[in-house]
Amino acid sequence: MKCPEHIVKLMHDYLDGNTGPHEEKRLKEHLRQCSACAVHFHELTKTVAFIQYASHVPSPPDFTARVMANLPKEKKIVRVQRWLQSHPFLTAVSLFILLTMGSLFTAWNGEEQFSVSTHENVIIRGHTVIVPKGKTVKGDIVVRNGSIKIEGKVDGNVTVIHGEKYLASAGQVTGEIEEINQVFEWIWYNIKERLKDAMKSFE
DSSP states (O other), rough: OOOOHHHHHHHHHHHHTOOOOOHHHHHHHHHHHHHHHHHEEEEEHHHHHHHHHHHTTTOOTTTTHHHHHHSSOOOOHHHHHHHHHOOOOHHHHHHHHHHHHHHHHHHHOOOOOOSSSTTTTOEETTTTEEEOOEEESSSSSEEEEEEESSSSEEEEEEEEEEEEEEOTTTTTSSSOOEESHHHHHHHHHHHHHHHHHHHHOOO
């Protein structure tokens, strides 16, 4: 026989100490008449007594450490996935840097064509860019896979990638002069350029 729900609730309320004299009387009368409910109430009473007893039993000092040590080890991939889900911004930045470095490394190894960023007031002889004496180049000059010889003036920065720079005694550069002949210098240079472009787009 299944115990009525309102009687079961009354049992729980009684064991929790949430019943008044009227509810207690009603419960006891029902338990005298219903053997199934009496058995169920007896089991509940034993469970509550056990829990109350167990709450006073102290656990060994290393109990928590032993339980944690016996738990199955978490797989590394699960830890990585959780970290990635917890840090979406850092994940996106890391992925961007990884892809950028990969593409730049490929470009470094594959780009062998000579180029210069400007042709104004410069002379090109083979793979050498010459800023003649008495001439001024306004703006930055980037020379790839070649060299630059500065006899005049560059009003900006000079960057030589896979090449060399020659600054004559009369030559003048108002900005920075940079030679990039290592792959990591190349990657750092491109990251700086991309950051500059990104900052310009926000202006």
